[in-house]
Amino acid sequence: MSRTLILVRHGQSEWNLKNLFTGWRDPGLTELGHTEAKDAGKRLKAAGQHFDIAFTSTLSRAQATCQHILDEMGQPDLETIRNQALNERDYGELSGLNKDDARKKWGEEQVHIWRRSYDVPPPGGESLRDTGARVWPYYLHIIQPHVLRGETVLVAAHGNSLRALIMALEGLSGPEIVERELGTGIPIIYNLNADSTIASKEVLEG
Numbered sequence: 001m002s003r004t005l006i007l008v009r010h011g012q013s014e015w016n017l018k019n020l021f022t023g024w025r026d027p028g029l030t031e032l033g034h035t036e037a038k039d040a041g042k043r044l045k046a047a048g049q050h051f052d053i054a055f056t057s058t059l060s061r062a063q064a065t066c067q068h069i070l071d072e073m074g075q076p077d078l079e080t081i082r083n084q085a086l087n088e089r090d091y092g093e094l095s096g097l098n099k100d101d102a103r104k105k106w107g108e109e110q111v112h113i114w115r116r117s118y119d120v121p122p123p124g125g126e127s128l129r130d131t132g133a134r135v136w137p138y139y140l141h142i143i144q145p146h147v148l149r150g151e152t153v154l155v156a157a158h159g160n161s162l163r164a165l166i167m168a169l170e171g172l173s174g175p176e177i178v179e180r181e182l183g184t185g186i187p188i189i190y191n192l193n194a195d196s197t198i199a200s201k202e203v204l205e206g
């Protein structure tokens with residue numbers, strides 16, 4: 001039985017291109033982002049995948065990425081569930097600020113801690129732990145049951161909501177997750193055992 005979970009970070013957004021903290025703000029994809037999302041769908045199709053259900057966030061960059069993938073797979077009308085639990089980490093007061101300007105204001109190290117640490121929230125925003133506290137229960141109760149009954153499940157979401165999910169899935173420590181970066185539009189394919197542990201993992205690089 002194949003129990004397959006495929007995670008994809010959205011393609012490049014307008015604010016990724018402008019180097020702005022985005023969080024819960026809702027910019028669309030750039031031309032490159034649209035292409036990255038379509039390419040992800042092409043690679044998944046070439047790899048022989050076929051989805052039973054898709055999940056995405058309530059933000060348009062993830063939804064557009066999800067739809068591009070489904071279109072390329074020849075499954076444009078697949079049941080797709082949108083939930084705020086999968087939204088990007090809330091960047092609080094950093095949202096909309098330029099990342100280089102923030103480094104000039106608060107220092108390189110502080111900004112890195114806000115962006116990549118496990119438990120230090122940016123001012124007024126969520127830490128990765130806070131993000132995980134909404135992503136992980138949603139995964140466990142809503143998404144994982146589909147995987148464990150033998151389905152192939154797409155989750156199109158965000159850099160940090162997916163880092164929080166991957167941390168719990170792979171059992172990574174706080175220091176380990178600091179090093180983990182997710183490329184835009186790069187599918188990560190997990191096959192799970194019946195007990196929900198990871199049987200295999202493959203990253204579909206371009």
Ligand SMILES: O=C(O)[C@H](O)COP(=O)(O)O
Binds near residue numbers: 022024
């Ligand atoms: O919200 C954002 O700004 C990006 O989607 C991810 O930002 P990061 O690279 O700082 O985690």
